[in-house]
Amino acid sequence: MKNRVKEYRLKEGLTQEELSAKSEVSRSTISGLENGSLEVITNVTMQRIANALNRKIATIFFKD
Numbered sequence: 001m002k003n004r005v006k007e008y009r010l011k012e013g014l015t016q017e018e019l020s021a022k023s024e025v026s027r028s029t030i031s032g033l034e035n036g037s038l039e040v041i042t043n044v045t046m047q048r049i050a051n052a053l054n055r056k057i058a059t060i061f062f063k064d
Contacts (some may be wrong), residue, residue: 008060009053016031
């Protein structure tokens with residue numbers, strides 16, 4: 001799944017660790033999403049990341 005987690009994380013000025021704490025999603029999950037090694041995640045995880053980045057799920061996970 002192509003996503004824009006890293007792009008929006010950097011726009012918010014957050015490290016992976018800070019996003020992890022803010023979203024309550026493990027840093028390894030965030031890293032996996034950013035480097036493409038993790039392609040399947042739950043709706044809950046997507047929502048937590050989207051909320052932490054002040055974006056909609058579709059903007060981060062489903063738009064090109």
